[in-house]
Amino acid sequence: MRRFLLPLVWPTVAGVLVAIVLLLAFPQLSGRDPSVSSPTVNSAPIQQTATPPEVKRPAPEVKNAPALSRDAGPVSYSEAVERAAPAVVNIYSSRIVESEQHPLMSDPFFRQFFGKDTPSRQRMLSSLGSGVIISDEGYVLTNHHVIKGADQIQVALRDGRETLADVIGTDPESDLAVLHIDLEDLPVIAISDSTQAAVGDVALAIGNPFGVGQTVTMGIVSATGRSHLGLNAYEDFIQTDAAINPGNSGGALINPEGALIGINTAIFSRSGGSQGIGFAIPANLARQILNELVTQGRVIRGWLGIEAQEMTRELAASFGLDSVAGVVISGIVPNGPADEAGLEPGDVLIKVDGRTIRDARAVMTDIAAISPGTQLPLSLVRNGERMDVTLEVGERPTAETRQPQAQPQS
Structure with a gap:
């Protein structure tokens, strides 16, 4: 029996070896696409990071934006920026504060030797932010915290013009304020229906971060209806990962067609810089506050x-x-x-x-x-x-x- 089987074994073994060599050299013969790699599992643990006088002004006339089309995305957002950016302004606010000449003057023991004649000096505190021109009548929306306590507010347009601004009204509980500037031929931003903003929509933030000049950053709408953040009494924020830094406050958050969807207000940060979690007040709420501050001088709730x-x-x-x-x-x-x-x-x-x-x-x-x-x-x-x-x-x-x-x- 062994004599009859032995001649058959060697051809079989040789055939198997030849088949293995062919499969290694030409993997497509196996019917599997060699360009598709096998899935791998990342087993590493997930890292968790830690009452004013009566005001009788007409409501401002604002420009309404058409509904956003999501059929196809552009390869560039330069046209959207060109529509919106001229209406985004830099805001420089300043106030004069009294400061004691020497730190020892804060000690009551030393203060008693001077009585009411405690030496003091004045110094100027300055801050910067951004704003958005809402109507050709000269109304500018910004954050309350940008102009809080300011003795003088200066507004600089992208076209190089500068002027002083008057405060029409503020609403600390929504962190919004309305300014007025007296200039002609003002660029005006179109306002969208912010309820139509959807998670995943492209969002562009325009402002003056760190005072370097007008800057545009891009991201998406990360979430809508954010609240319980402890920032304002009334919270209904649009969250975005478009970079927002100090100086961006009061600037515009726009959609890919250049329409305003929110007023940039705050960031969540451990370092003080942008970490991809920024918050904007929805345009619909900003429009409501604008109308009440202009027509009534205050927000009635x-x-x-x-x-x-x-x-x-x-x-x-x-x-x-x-x-x-x-x-x-x-x-x-x-x-x-x-x-x-x-x-x-x-x-x-x-x-x-x-x-x-x-x-x-x-x-x-x-x-x-x-x-x-x-x-x-x-x-x-x-x-x-x-x-x-x-x-x-x-x-x-x-x-x-x-x-x-x-x-x-x-």
């Missing part, structure tokens, strides 16, 4: 006079509630609308105008949109019992007249 605390599962269980819907009233402003309606600390507010409450800041924003004098139905739970009350919405006090609160106030 609805107000209940309560301090609200977020509901947690532990609090819900202690109140005998089945869900975490609603907010806990932790404080009542004396003589405010809620106080006059009989609300008490410890009440759980579960519905406003028939709508279930999910978030303390969200309900604050909803109430702010209600006109003062409106009769507003509320549903609440007190000592485990459901109650329905109706109160008259008041006007939210300004930041200057209201005492600072640690919790959201509605």
